[in-house]
Amino acid sequence: MGTTQLESVQEPKYWHLKTVLSEALDSDFAVGEVLPNERELAARFGVARATLRQALEQLELEGRLQRRRGVGTTVAPPRVGVAVATAQNGWAGGGPDEAWQPVECTTATAPAAIAAVLDVSADEEVHVVRRIRVTHGQAVAAELLYVPASSVPELSAIDAPSGAARARSVMRELHRRGLEGQDRSVELGSARADDAKELDRLPGAPVLVVTTRYFASAGTAAVSVATYRADTCRLTFGDSGALEISHDEQERQAS
């Protein structure tokens, strides 16, 4: 009757390509190894470069590959487990593997949504602390911490008016105020231009946006918006330490 459809894949080429590449990555490549360039790979698989790129983009999204303009495509190391502080940990910035570096501090009016949560008026100036989180020598997250003046009442106005020094002063005062709890949410986003620069990525790169509300005795003491590199990070929330397996590994070992 009907025509014999041999190989009627009914599966997009880029999807099949991704599978093939993924398996090749497991068997034939070591972490850090450089892949052939895109034109070469596309020719080798007999597809247009755009199609090949679609497969590479997915693999990069899953943390399997790392691509850098002018350099090439390399096999990415497994994702880094990054501990996100639990309620007990207090203000991030303590542990050895949880190194937040204050970069700058300015004062500005907070975005309306932030102002509402902080319970300050929309046109009130708040401290905005810029911090970078570094793990294994790599910048993995960039944060904006919004601190109303009322949360750091003893902050001397004579201190450095901006810069890392003032950022440290604000953090010190926050520590002194103590902490009663936190609220946290995680969602997918794309990196703003400034965050992308700090994270050594292109604007629009996928990031995990962690929004944290810090409660002190008087109410909401501060709100933090931290953007983590989604390609390289696995956020961990542990009662008793980080999980040792990654989703990628599960996939790869599921064969």
Add this chain to the structure above:
Amino acid sequence: MGTTQLESVQEPKYWHLKTVLSEALDSDFAVGEVLPNERELAARFGVARATLRQALEQLELEGRLQRRRGVGTTVAPPRVGVAVATAQNGWAGGGPDEAWQPVECTTATAPAAIAAVLDVSADEEVHVVRRIRVTHGQAVAAELLYVPASSVPELSAIDAPSGAARARSVMRELHRRGLEGQDRSVELGSARADDAKELDRLPGAPVLVVTTRYFASAGTAAVSVATYRADTCRLTFGDSGALEISHDEQERQAS
């Protein structure tokens, strides 16, 4: 001297396009409204369809748009805050807004990485419970829960051999065993074909993969791998309730 470069944007077209569209979305469109089709929009902005699509893809990734083949592109509602159980909550499945529906239960050998965490040998059969999480009538997550036989010793072998009924039996037995703690990690992934189907998305759609390890008195009682729709979900981890603002709103209101 040099040529006067008026409008030397040095900013990709699709990026600028995304900004323009984003603003238009805020001012001229209501949630659920249908946008003009891609060919029309591309023509209107004077760009190729592929370029227009690049902008739409980003906006969809950020949860601003929803695109469905054969239907069109619509303005997405704000992301749903989905509570991820904290240590106190025990086995997910209780609360009103945390409805996990058992779908099926089979027995199979777990992927190697899972088997290692469960502390069972790689060729040992475990129960695999399939659950779907529904919020506001929408499927937001699909889960595979791996349960070694030793965690549900009293599970009658005479029970339904598979299907939703058996899934419920396994969950009931797990409840009986109690829970001492959990470990959790969140990372970005792309939907497998089966998960995509449950979530009404195309394979490869971006998802937040939540891997949870459940501890009982005897050790690791089960491991869960849940994939949440990244476009529509905002995962919340609260000491005291969910955050009420979303990243998108922050962005939009930051103007």
Add this chain to the structure above:
DNA sequence: CAGTGGTCTAGACCACGTT
């Protein structure tokens, strides 16, 4: 400078949902 990935074009055809 050469080589890489990033952007962009102007088409074509396909799979799907609705009518």
Add this chain to the structure above:
DNA sequence: ACGTGGTCTAGACCACTGA
């Protein structure tokens, strides 16, 4: 059947990195 978004092509040029 029609219109939608999804896939795919075969080019072109640009921006960046490193030798």
